[in-house]
Amino acid sequence: MADKFDLIVVGSGPGGYVAAIRASQLGLKTAIVERDALGGVCLNWGCIPTKALLRTSEVYHNMKHAEAFGLKAEGVSFDLDAVVKRSRQIAGQLSGGVKHLLKKNKVTVIEGEGRLEKGKPAPKVIVKGKDGKDTSLEAKHVMLATGARARTIPQAGLEPDGKFIWTAKEAMVPDTMPKKLLVIGSGAIGIEFASFYKTMGADVTVVEMMDRILPVEDEEISAMALKSFKKDGMKVITGAAVDSVKPGKDTIQATIKPKDGKQTTESYDRIVLAIGIVGNVENLGLEDLGVKVDRSHVTVDGFGQTNVPGLYAIGDLTGPPWLAHKASHEGIVCVEKIAGKNPHAFETWNIPGCTYCRPQIASVGLTEAKAKETGHDVKVGRFPFIGNGKAIALGEPEGMIKTVFDAKTGELLGAHMIGAEVTELIQGYVVARQGELTEGELMETVFPHPTLSEMMHESTLDAFGRAIHY
Structure with a gap:
């Protein structure tokens, strides 16, 4: 006999756990399925730990310029292991906070990897636990909040290798401070890492395919940011792409090809990939259910409803803007609609975007x-x-x-x-x-x-x- 709920949420990121808590507040018997740490990528490997790193770099910058404030700070340096440890501790603390909130709001937490099978009134959720055994769950409503991951470019050899080529996750726990770093992509993620590593002393180059950095921002803001980054010593190449890479013993060569101009090849200690994200739609059983997916993102209406009865999706899984606060708001709108309230359909017209560089x-x-x-x-x-x-x-x-x-x-x-x-x-x-x-x-x-x-x-x-x- 399958366990039954009013709502099952798959994924506990800022969209999933917020939706689960709100659902419970509205009287729905709710479960949340998570295969990793509570809080999802944002809390554990994104929004929060990166801000901890950036705060460290901000303090480090101020210490190096203490004289401007009439202060003296000599021999300023840093301990990379301690910097990373602080970031990880903060992420761990907040993940524990999410666990407490879910318990306080009587949300059932189920550890394991979820997939969907046909069922009524909503698809069944089959959870493979850490012991390898499957548990079948049933609910009146199922919400997918499985998030997204970094996009890669296999044809150029740009796939994370755990050593030379990093995604954001590896860039958050560096085993060494690279002397020379290449960041591919100048959106919020790329620029934040470029800013952190540059402030901490790395020689940073940013490559952007578009004709300007931070392409979603106002052109005047992009121009001012570029001027500031260059003044700080950051190298920025726009209208260009990394054509290929060649790992060596201690460094990796990257060939950069501008739209107009001669290609160049240089060696770097590490490369950070920040060229966008793709939705986590694999291994969920979406194909068998006939769920509409457009370029790795699940198609939904203004209330998170998919084309399959009883199945909803929110957050990064459903497309841009890929922001935690967007996911949280979508989750609340979706749950309130399920509970019979009358929320406004979700729109993106008033979602703020923030980039925590310097x-x-x-x-x-x-x-x-x-x-x-x-x-x-x-x-x-x-x-x-x-x-x-x-x-x-x-x-x-x-x-x-x-x-x-x-x-x-x-x-x-x-x-x-x-x-x-x-x-x-x-x-x-x-x-x-x-x-x-x-x-x-x-x-x-x-x-x-x-x-x-x-x-x-x-x-x-x-x-x-x-x-x-x-």
């Missing part, structure tokens, strides 16, 4: 170019960090906040930032967009002084010719 980058909504492309007559505001007292006091005078408004309605179409702590500031504009505030409400809002948030006010004022401090 300087930080954050954005929400339309870029200036996209706003114009979609037919908006726009008003654009800008405010530089150098005009903000708090930024100067922090010793962080480089950066900018840019806002894009509809000239006719005053609607905030998008906001784009680069500089210290912008990953925290962006939420102010997210709330403004969610509340459908116009430039009028933002102008009339009082921002505390001295704070970095004052720049958000000034950027809005600048869009309408009213900036005070610029």
Whole structure:
């Protein structure tokens, strides 16, 4: 006799565990299936441990520049093993926290690898435990939250080998600090690792196939980031691809081929692959069920429903943006729909993106170019960090906040930032967009002084010719 639940969630990342907790809060008897550590890739091998590493590099940078603050710090160095250990301890602590939350909310945790078989009213979930034995589970509803993994390029020899070629997972637990590092891809993941290793002393080269780095960001922000990275000594090659690699005894050769220009071959200690991700759709039994999959991502409607009755999917498995907070929100929307509530269908129009490099980058909504492309007559505001007292006091005078408004309605179409702590500031504009505030409400809002948030006010004022401090 199979164990029966109202909802079974396969995968315990930030989408899966949040959905399971909310389902239990709504009175659904809920189970979650996880083959590895609770919290998924994000908590164990992504969002959290990378931020721990980046915080270490930030402190290290400040220590090396202590003199600028009137301080003395001589012989500054680091212990790589201790740096990695701190990162892993933080991930472990939070994974334990997820376990506590699931227990507190009476969610049944089942260890093992899940796959689906035909069943009614929803597919059955067969879990292969660590002992190799199968357990059959039944539920009225089944949610897939199996996430995604790094994309590889087998034809160029760019597959993780555990030594020279790293994915994000290997880059988080380096056995050695590479003297010379090649990062392939300049999205958030690639740039974060490039920033970490460069700050820790590595000679870093970034290769990007597109004509600019951080291609999803506003062009002005990308340009400012490029200028900052190059000033810091990072080498960046855009409009180029790695054509082939050749491992040696202690290093790996990479041939870089620009769209226009002569290809070059150089040796590196390590290569980090950051060229996107693919959904974890394999070995789930999706083919036998006839689940629609588009380029490794499960197709769903605005409530996470697949084309198979009783089967849902959320998070990275369903496509971009590949962000933890997107997955969590999708999970809640999906569960509330299952429970008979009336949530708004999930949309991606107001999901903020954050990149925790140095300087930080954050954005929400339309870029200036996209706003114009979609037919908006726009008003654009800008405010530089150098005009903000708090930024100067922090010793962080480089950066900018840019806002894009509809000239006719005053609607905030998008906001784009680069500089210290912008990953925290962006939420102010997210709330403004969610509340459908116009430039009028933002102008009339009082921002505390001295704070970095004052720049958000000034950027809005600048869009309408009213900036005070610029």
